[in-house]
Amino acid sequence: MEEQKIIVRMPNWIGDLVMATPILADLRAHFPKAEITAMCRRPLSALLEKDPNVDELFSFSKSVGSIRRNEKRNVIEKLVKGRYDIGVILPNSLSSAWLFAQGSVKRRIGFKGNFRRLLLTDPLPFPKERKAQHLTLTYKALLKPLGIPISQTPPALFVASEEVAHAWEVLGRFGVDKGIPLVGINPGAAYGSAKCWLPERFREVTEKILETDKDLNILYFGDKSHESLIKEICQGLPGRVINLAGVTNLRELMALTSLCRIFLTNDSGPMHIADALSTPLVALFGSTDEVVTGPYSQAKGVIHKHVACSPCFRRTCPIDFRCMKGIESDEVCQKIAALFEGSYVEKI
Numbered sequence: 145m146e147e148q149k150i151i152v153r154m155p156n157w158i159g160d161l162v163m164a165t166p167i168l169a170d171l172r173a174h175f176p177k178a179e180i181t182a183m184c185r186r187p188l189s190a191l192l193e194k195d196p197n198v199d200e201l202f203s204f205s206k207s208v209g210s211i212r213r214n215e216k217r218n219v220i221e222k223l224v225k226g227r228y229d230i231g232v233i234l235p236n237s238l239s240s241a242w243l244f245a246q247g248s249v250k251r252r253i254g255f256k257g258n259f260r261r262l263l264l265t266d267p268l269p270f271p272k273e274r275k276a277q278h279l280t281l282t283y284k285a286l287l288k289p290l291g292i293p294i295s296q297t298p299p300a301l302f303v304a305s306e307e308v309a310h311a312w313e314v315l316g317r318f319g320v321d322k323g324i325p326l327v328g329i330n331p332g333a334a335y336g337s338a339k340c341w342l343p344e345r346f347r348e349v350t351e352k353i354l355e356t357d358k359d360l361n362i363l364y365f366g367d368k369s370h371e372s373l374i375k376e377i378c379q380g381l382p383g384r385v386i387n388l389a390g391v392t393n394l395r396e397l398m399a400l401t402s403l404c405r406i407f408l409t410n411d412s413g414p415m416h417i418a419d420a421l422s423t424p425l426v427a428l429f430g431s432t433d434e435v436v437t438g439p440y441s442q443a444k445g446v447i448h449k450h451v452a453c454s455p456c457f458r459r460t461c462p463i464d465f466r467c468m469k470g471i472e473s474d475e476v477c478q479k480i481a482a483l484f485e486g487s488y489v490e491k492i
Contacts, residue, residue: 148229151181151202151249154188155234157334158394158413161188162420163280163440164234165195166297167287171232172197174292181226190394191417194302202226216243223247232286233264253289280440298441301420303395303402311399315361318386325360327353327480328404328423331377332370333412336459338431340410341468347377348473349408350385353480363388363404365397365414406483408476415439424483426476430467431456447471447479 150171155161161184171180182192183202192198204219224247231244233254241263244252254260256267266289274282284294312322320326331346333339350362364374366389374389392400398417401407407418408426415427416439425445427438433455434446448454449470453463461467 148175148178149181149227150175150178150230150232151183151223151226151228151244152232153234153240153244154182154184154192156185156188156206158188158191159411159416159437160234160279161191162299162301162413162416163278163437164283165192165299165301165420166280166295167232167234167283168192168195168197169297169300170284170287170292170295171290173295173297174287174290181228187394191301191398193395194304194307196302219243220246223249230290234283234286236260238263253286255286276435278438278440279436299416299420301398301417303399303421307395307399308402311396311403314396314400315363315386315403318361319383320361320386325357326400326404327360327362328365328401328407328409328418329362330365330407330409330412330414332366332373333410335432338456338458338461338465338468339412339429341428341430341471343373343377345471345473345476346408347381349476349480350377350381352473352477354382354384356477356481357484360384360405361386363400365392365400366390406480408480411437426479426483428468428471428476430454430465430471431458431461433457445479445483447475 152167155164179199180197181200181202182198186203186205189201189203192201205215228249230251231249233240233244236255236258238258238260241254241260245263252264253266254264255270261267271282271285280299329346362385364378364387366374368390371389374387378385378387401418401423402421404423407423409415411429411432418425419439419442425439425442427446429446429448434448438446449467451466454467
């Protein structure tokens with residue numbers, strides 16, 4: 145029974161995928177001889193390239209129109225050729241269950257709903273605690289039909305030593321000496337502006353950190369959609385502030401994040417990356433719920449004012465943005481200082 149072929153359809157967002165990584169580790173622990181495949185959208189599949197619990201990455205593209213039909217056909221053909229014994233479907237979409245059924249995956253485990261029941265061999269109800277527990281725990285409930293209990297396994301990502309060495313080389317181009325303390329800042333978020341702290345306060349924190357510590361560099365992270373935001377924040381700041389918006393791929397982001405002593409961020413994919421790499425976090429929450437999608441291993445790093453209308457889960461704030469405006473730069477600086485004063489492993 146152990147020598148089975150297992151495929152896990154991973155979530156479609158960076159943060160959700162990271163929060164789902166314990167599924168892979170728990171499957172490996174329970175089926176040590178199984179061949180485990182992680183099925184992910186590109187470019188998110190890069191997150192799992194060095195994961196020791198994954199034997200194969202099954203990458204596919206999100207596409208539209210006739211290209212989408214061709215992509216679906218290719219996915220189904222590959223699923224059929226894979227002859228998978230077990231499929232664990234983490235997204236709750238109808239299409240993800242339909243593809244596994246069309247691809248002849250023998251045992252298909254997923255949460256029922258969205259008209260998926262007949263496409264699944266093991267349709268499970270959502271946990272009653274779903275809205276009051278971390279998403280990682282909700283994902284783990286999908287392993288119960290396989291005899292795998294809810295574990296304590298945290299989300300984890302893996303970076304190779306050569307990737308770390310390359311990260312220092314990249315920083316060297318900006319005049320950063322190897323081993324110098326680094327603070328990472330991620331001022332954006334994918335879902336909308338309601339998840340983002342005020343740009344001017346990120347700048348205030350940056351200026352205060354630079355004044356306090358003369359021997360560190362600050363790295364600003366973001367994708368291409370955040371280039372103008374980060375350029376505005378960094379405008380006129382000293383050379384010790386390095387703007388990396390739009391210039392790193394996911395593997396480089398992971399390696400650079402692993403080097404940071406502290407990572408300041410909104411609720412975002414990079415927040416979960418930092419948490420999974422055990423980089424100390426200060427995570428700012430407003431419109432979303434840190435109980436469900438906060439950093440799994442570093443809940444103490446969260447700052448959330450819990451105003452009456454939060455969490456609202458809106459993309460933009462329709463009123464006065466009180467949840468984020470209530471977080472002052474001095475409070476964030478104090479949290480960062482406390483992390484610096486605590487014990488940490490030298491990252492070189």
